[in-house]
Amino acid sequence: MSKAIQHCFCTLLFSLSFLNARSQQLRIMSYNIHHGADRNEINTLDSMGNFIRQQNPDIVGLQEVDSVCERSGKVDQIRRLAEITGMHYAFVRHFPYQGGAYGVGILSKYPIAKVEPKILKLLKKGPNGESVSMLFATIPIKRKKKILFATAHYSAFDKAIRASQVNETLHYLSENNLPVIFTGDLNATPDAEEIQLLQQHLQTTDRSGLPTFPDDTPVKKIDYVLVSPKALRRVEKVSAPVVHYSDHLPLMVNIRLKS
Numbered sequence: 609m610s611k612a613i614q615h616c617f618c619t620l621l622f623s624l625s626f627l628n629a630r631s632q633q634l635r636i637m638s639y640n641i642h643h644g645a646d647r648n649e650i651n652t653l654d655s656m657g658n659f660i661r662q663q664n665p666d667i668v669g670l671q672e673v674d675s676v677c678e679r680s681g682k683v684d685q686i687r688r689l690a691e692i693t694g695m696h697y698a699f700v701r702h703f704p705y706q707g708g709a710y711g712v713g714i715l716s717k718y719p720i721a722k723v724e725p726k727i728l729k730l731l732k733k734g735p736n737g738e739s740v741s742m743l744f745a746t747i748p749i750k751r752k753k754k755i756l757f758a759t760a761h762y763s764a765f766d767k768a769i770r771a772s773q774v775n776e777t778l779h780y781l782s783e784n785n786l787p788v789i790f791t792g793d794l795n796a797t798p799d800a801e802e803i804q805l806l807q808q809h810l811q812t813t814d815r816s817g818l819p820t821f822p823d824d825t826p827v828k829k830i831d832y833v834l835v836s837p838k839a840l841r842r843v844e845k846v847s848a849p850v851v852h853y854s855d856h857l858p859l860m861v862n863i864r865l866k867s
Contacts, residue, residue, distance in 0.1 A: 631841050632749055632865040636813075637665040638759070638791035638831050640856040643674045643710070644685050647823060652853040653685055657692030659851055660715065663860060667747065668695075668715040669759030669791030669833075675699060676708035686713040700725040702740040702761075710736075712743045712759050712792075721754065722746040726780050728760065728773045742777065746786065755839075755865075756784050760792040770795065771802045778809055787839030787865060793856065795830050803832075810834035813861045818848040820857045833861040841866045 637660065644653035660668060670689075674680040690697035696716045700723070701709035714720065726742040742760040749755055760777065763769035781788055790810055796803050798817050813833045819826035826848070845862040 631867050632753065633844070634667065634749065634789070634863055634865065635663075635665045636789060636791065636833050636861045636863060637663065637668040637858050638671075638793075638833050639668060639858040640671040640761070640793040640831060640854060641685070642672050642854040642856065643677070643680050644683070645680070645854070646852055647855040651681065653680070653683065653688060654692065656853045657689045659849075659853060659858075660689065661693045663849070663858075665715075665860070666717050666749075667757055667789070669743075669757070670713040670715065671759065671761040671793045673699060673711055673713045674705070674708060675701065675711065677710065678706040678708070682708070686715075689713075689715060696720050698723040698743060698745050700741045700743045703736040705736065711741055712761055714743060714745050714757060714759060716745070716747055716757070718747050718749055720745050720747055726776070728762070728776055729769075730763065731769050731772055732766070742780070744780070754786055756781075756786040756788045758788065758790045758792075760790070760794070762792065762794045762796065764795040767796075767800070767802065770800075771805070774802045774806050777806070781809070788834075788836040789863075790834045791832065791859075793831050797828050797830065806834065811837040811840055813840075813843045813863060814846045814859065816846065818846060818859065820848050820859055821855070823850075823852050823855050823857050826857055831856060831859045833859055833863075835863060835865075839865050 686699040699713040701711035724744040817829045820831040841864040848857040
């Protein structure tokens with residue numbers, strides 16, 4: 609190898625090392641926890657918490673979270689998971705339920721600077737109201753770097769409602785200029801029109817389409833981690849660990865953000 613080629617090669621390696629050192633690596637989880645119970649309605653909340661701690665994620669988006677509801681033993685589930693994992697937390701409710709509330713939550717290794725609930729309309733009024741919530745959290749991941757982390761649970765029953773919820777999500781995100789990480793149980797597979805629309809604006813981290821539901825024999829992907837295309841340097845690892853604490857499998861993604 610000539611000295612000129614050696615010099616170029618070393619310069620390239622140095623540049624790549626410098627970029628990696630400056631970029632931010634994050635381990636993200638999206639998990640529908642089925643109100644802290646497995647598919648047989650056996651309480652598994654503490655097992656979920658221990659599993660999350662073992663997986664060592666930086667930020668987790670959680671769906672189907674109970675807060676002091678009768679069916680889950682009046683436990684504040686997001687607070688309990690935070691106690692087990694040692695993480696910061698946030699929760700917003702979809703609606704009142706069984707003496708408490710039902711909604712979505714976030715666990716974060718980083719302090720959460722701001723929490724904001726956003727409304728996702730249902731179009732058709734259900735037994736619990738006309739809308740559900742989407743959770744937006746501003747999280748400083750470095751001294752001078754913040755991200756917008758969001759989690760949502762789209763309608764399971766109506767494609768038109770999901771399409772409307774995608775449009776609402778994109779509208780809310782358009783009001784923001786931070787890098788976005790969006791997680792959720794979106795109740796549609798990657799080939800669905802509404803998911804295709806969402807992925808025109810946010811980049812999927814799982815091109816292989818790992819199935820996440822149901823947990824015992826997963827046959828379809830409905831759980832997602834999506835990132836602002838301009839913010840994402842690369843996806844380093846994607847997995848759906850086989851654990852049976854919920855009726856969903858968790859989706860785990862290691863990403864590297866641009867500096």
